[in-house]
Amino acid sequence: MAEISKDQVRHVAHLARLAITEEEVETMTQQLGDIIHYAELLNDLDTNNVEPTTHVLDLKNVMRKDEPRKWIEKEDALKNAPDHKNGQFRVPSILE
Amino acid sequence: MSVFDYTLKELQEKLHNKEITVSELVNASFDQIAAVDGDVKAFLTLNEEAARAQAKELDEQVESADNPLFGIPLGVKDNMVTKGLRTTCASQILDNFHDPLYDATVVEKLAKENTVTIGKLNMDEFAMGSSNENSSYEGTRNPWNTDYVPGGSSGGSAAAVAAREVFFSLGSDTGGSIRQPAAFCGVVGLKPTYGLVSRFGLVAFASSLDQIGPITKTVEDNAHLLQAIVGHDPMDSTSANVAIPNYSDALKQDVKGLKIAVPKEYLQEGINEEVKTAVMSALKVYEDLGATWEEVSLPHSRYAVAAYYLLSSSEASANLARFDGVRYGVRSENAKNMIDMFKHSRSEGFGDEVKRRIMLGTFALSSGYYDAYYKKAQKVRTLIKNDFEKVFEDYDVIIGPTTPTPAFKVGEKVDDPLTMYANDILTIPVNLAGVPGMSIPCGFNEQGLPIGLQIIAKHFDESMIFRTAYAFEQATDHHKQRPALGGAK
Numbered sequence: 001m002a003e004i005s006k007d008q009v010r011h012v013a014h015l016a017r018l019a020i021t022e023e024e025v026e027t028m029t030q031q032l033g034d035i036i037h038y039a040e041l042l043n044d045l046d047t048n049n050v051e052p053t054t055h056v057l058d059l060k061n062v063m064r065k066d067e068p069r070k071w072i073e074k075e076d077a078l079k080n081a082p083d084h085k086n087g088q089f090r091v092p093s094i095l096e
Numbered sequence: 097m098s099v100f101d102y103t104l105k106e107l108q109e110k111l112h113n114k115e116i117t118v119s120e121l122v123n124a125s126f127d128q129i130a131a132v133d134g135d136v137k138a139f140l141t142l143n144e145e146a147a148r149a150q151a152k153e154l155d156e157q158v159e160s161a162d163n164p165l166f167g168i169p170l171g172v173k174d175n176m177v178t179k180g181l182r183t184t185c186a187s188q189i190l191d192n193f194h195d196p197l198y199d200a201t202v203v204e205k206l207a208k209e210n211t212v213t214i215g216k217l218n219m220d221e222f223a224m225g226s227s228n229e230n231s232s233y234e235g236t237r238n239p240w241n242t243d244y245v246p247g248g249s250s251g252g253s254a255a256a257v258a259a260r261e262v263f264f265s266l267g268s269d270t271g272g273s274i275r276q277p278a279a280f281c282g283v284v285g286l287k288p289t290y291g292l293v294s295r296f297g298l299v300a301f302a303s304s305l306d307q308i309g310p311i312t313k314t315v316e317d318n319a320h321l322l323q324a325i326v327g328h329d330p331m332d333s334t335s336a337n338v339a340i341p342n343y344s345d346a347l348k349q350d351v352k353g354l355k356i357a358v359p360k361e362y363l364q365e366g367i368n369e370e371v372k373t374a375v376m377s378a379l380k381v382y383e384d385l386g387a388t389w390e391e392v393s394l395p396h397s398r399y400a401v402a403a404y405y406l407l408s409s410s411e412a413s414a415n416l417a418r419f420d421g422v423r424y425g426v427r428s429e430n431a432k433n434m435i436d437m438f439k440h441s442r443s444e445g446f447g448d449e450v451k452r453r454i455m456l457g458t459f460a461l462s463s464g465y466y467d468a469y470y471k472k473a474q475k476v477r478t479l480i481k482n483d484f485e486k487v488f489e490d491y492d493v494i495i496g497p498t499t500p501t502p503a504f505k506v507g508e509k510v511d512d513p514l515t516m517y518a519n520d521i522l523t524i525p526v527n528l529a530g531v532p533g534m535s536i537p538c539g540f541n542e543q544g545l546p547i548g549l550q551i552i553a554k555h556f557d558e559s560m561i562f563r564t565a566y567a568f569e570q571a572t573d574h575h576k577q578r579p580a581l582g583g584a585k
Contacts, residue, residue, distance in 0.1 A: 012462065016455060047476065092436070
């Protein structure tokens with residue numbers, strides 16, 4: 001496993017939709033590097049024949065009936081929104 | 097004697113006999129909050145007006161009260177949504193979330209029992225932390241000594257019970273977030289089996305690990321509170337559809353012949369001597385009660401913290417994508433276009449630890465690294481789960497310390513994420529395996545800070561935990577001690 005670079009940190013921040021300052025790039029590179037380095041401990045273990053655990057209980061796909069039912073009203077759904085108009089959430093323009 | 101010294105059963109009787117009223121209990125909570133919460137800082141939002149009005153209504157109905165939770169003041173960790181009552185997860189990104197649209201299933205279930213919600217409790221932001229220092233508000237302090245942390249992430253929930261601000265509280269536990277603060281604050285905290293309590297309305301941190309659980313002063317109260325919040329919930333697809341026993345029945349059984357396993361990894365180097373001594377004394381108590389114990393091994397314990405941080409951060413990075421400044425929460429004013437708005441809202445709204453974990457998780461899930469980190473951690477999770485299953489083939493319970501040390505000082509570990517993470521080394525394996533675990537008070541160190549004993553059982557065997565914990569509690573008086581801020585003379 002490789003070291004994590006500043007460019008990788010910038011790329012990951014973009015994927016995570018976080019705006020980070022150059023100063024944060026410095027600290028994040030250091031701290032993520034340390035954590036990743038620590039996680040390499042897991043490579044001591046041979047896991048070739050081990051199944052991954054995604055879920056501890058033996059649950060298969062849990063389905064519900066696909067039928068409409070009453071939930072919250074549109075007005076309620078909008079009342080915590082930072083901005084809305086004509087019954088819809090409003091966001092800044094997608095194109096500059 | 098204060099009203100806070102009574103058990104739920106005793107309170108139920110006193111309410112019935114009109115020796116006490118719900119209003120008096122609710123007043124006692126708000127009086128104590130007024131007296132000590134300036135120091136403890138357990139509450140983020142109070143529900144005072146509604147709680148006092150509800151108390152008056154309930155006082156008209158005491159004759160019909162048929163459960164031990166009726167009229168009892170409770171605190172709820174601020175990552176469970178409460179209809180119309182501000183829910184922040186102790187994060188700036190939800191600072192203005194004043195009007196949630198529905199109640200979490202646990203909150204709804206407790207409302208049916210007629211508990212009274214006093215307010216919302218402080219925590220590490222989005223439940224990420226072990227000290228409450230990651231709250232974006234002022235961090236909760238340990239009621240036993242306010243120079244020390246209360247633990248986390250459910251630090252407010254544990255401190256509020258220890259400081260007698262409420263009679264019980266709800267916490268959530270992803271890697272130790274109920275048990276570790278319960279240990280640090282000298283109260284009883286249970287992380288139930290994954291899937292036993294509905295997560296609907298719990299703001300998700302790591303969905304395959306999160307569980308809601310009760311924090312109380314006694315084991316008996318804990319059984320009553322768990323009874324009220326368990327059960328299958330169609331609104332949570334990971335909720336287990338299992339038969340629910342009567343947990344109070346388990347309190348009647350003794351521990352004669354009980355087979356206890358003590359993992360050697362939980363008592364080796366790195367575990368504080370005073371903690372070891374307290375745990376060994378507890379094992380002596382069990383011997384005297386007719387149980388036997390043997391040393392066992394959970395050989396993959398040392399890999400748990402690394403696997404946990406990869407898995408929980410990966411899940412968190414996906415779960416926290418919903419905080420984008422569109423539908424609720426705080427939106428940044430400093431943005432020109434939509435992507436920019438997402439980025440600035442999130443960067444201004446999230447604290448450092450949350451950003452660090454989102455970054456770690458995004459990295460571990462990103463193209464080219466998924467197999468090396470995320471999938472590897474899932475495989476190690478299997479090995480850790482197998483360790484527990486193997487021990488439970490031969491033993492009834494696992495006992496060890498809850499934490500390597502008692503509470504540490506505010507500021508002591510805050511600058512080094514890895515040192516902070518190591519604090520959860522004894523609680524994390526339990527979440528990875530999905531089994532239930534409880535912390536109960538088992539002594540104090542030289543500075544008078546509480547020490548927690550951890551009791552772990554197999555999947556859905558909470559009754560075994562209650563039985564084991566109750567026997568110890570009856571034989572000792574650690575749970576009767578209380579901090580100066582909780583009214584000790």
